[in-house]
Amino acid sequence: MSGGASIRLSGVSKSFGARSVFQGIDIDIPTGQFVSLIGPSGAGKSTLLRLIAKLDRADSGSIATRTADGGAPDTRIMFQEDRLLPWRSVQRNVLLGLRGQEAHAREMLAAVGLSGREAEWPVHLSGGQRQRVALARALVHEPDLLLLDEPFGALDAITRASMQLLLESLLSRRPRTVVLVTHDVEEALLLSDRVLLLKDGGIAQDIVIADRRPRRRGAPGLAVLKEQLLDGLIAAEAAL
């Protein structure tokens, strides 16, 4: 049981048709770090995540993910849409790709506040509850590497805030490497060890946040960083 995975991207390029998203980008993410990727729409945040998840392939360069003992990390990804299988009960959704771990799934569902709902169909859940199931499904396997593609982007503000708290408490039980794509600067500052601002196929800002977690939204140190990141975002948006 290792506590995460390291990610190393070197010289990664990716283009869709004539549009180049990255040209020779280098990123190093050490084991156990929680990294947020922010940037204007079209800056390639999701593309980067999909490359790390091996859902898409880079045109050139290399992407290496490995656990502390050098093995291939167990990777789980969660999307903005819950992507629950409507024909499977809540519990069987959590068990997707697993065998005989019912007790573990029930435990995980209890951890996201859905005990007693195991047998229900996903259509009977609210958007926030469905996303909780998706989170339980991503975490049930205790992945070394958790990839989150705007997981709370479609939720209302209150649900989003409670999901952020939930994610933080679930991650504190066992450290792992997390890459979060988000539009929400505050979310990035609240949750991550490090924020990367993407711009023009490269990294415009690389900020390390040393504050201990759990953090308070209004903390003065975060306010300064928020200002700095928002300025960077606006500049990047204008450059598009």
Add this chain to the structure above:
Amino acid sequence: MIATDTTGSALLKAARNWATAGLLPWLAPALLIAVWQMLADSGRLNGALPSPAGVWRSFWLLATQGSLLYDVLVSLRRVAFGFALGASTGLILGFLSGLSSLAGLLLDRTIQMVRTIPHLALAPLMIFWFGIGEQPRVLLVALGSLFPVYINTYSGIRNVDPKLVELGRSYGLGRFGLIWSIILPGALQPILVGIRYALGVAWLTLVVGETIASRDGIGYLVQNAREMLRLDIIVLAILLYAIAGWLADLLVRLIERRVLRWHPSYAAGARS
């Protein structure tokens, strides 16, 4: 006291709802038969149509003294064999073209072209090739049921949400796991629609197939009755076809309700 009252009236209400929903759909057919019987009794039909009672009498006579049961079973067997052959072929071909783009390229155009031939027009050819035994009838039914199942299976598989397939893949499902856990359940609704439609076509094909040189089956009954001007038996045969078709459809709807119970429009209580 009040509590029992409420549950009592709630129970009564549920019973009334059930009776309404269960009985109301039968009102129009019952009225139709009553009007039909009255018209026949008043002599206004002039023998153009037998009375419901007359049809019932001939049913009873044929069932107890004739070969009705045998003929019905023969027809059922033809539909069952033909449908099983056609639907399974359609299912297999649909899965092949839906899952593999190579198979899709190889098969789909050809099948879509053959589909445009009205399969009933092949009846004379079938009789020329296979004689007047069972084969031409069963093959015609098979041919008729193949295409609805094929088309719905193919498009059902092609329309499975690619995001769910991607999710399954990234959660470690293999090829078989993807088909079993994501593609098949995702395509099941259109596949069942295709099967329901194919069953209708199968019965229709049988009617035509059995009126050509048959020696048994419901169609033989009709042919015989026409030669002897027995309108009551002809009407009886038509009703038998209708009842058989309705029962087959009912069966598929029960299956639908079971395997699609996760789907809001098929959940228990929802009507299709």
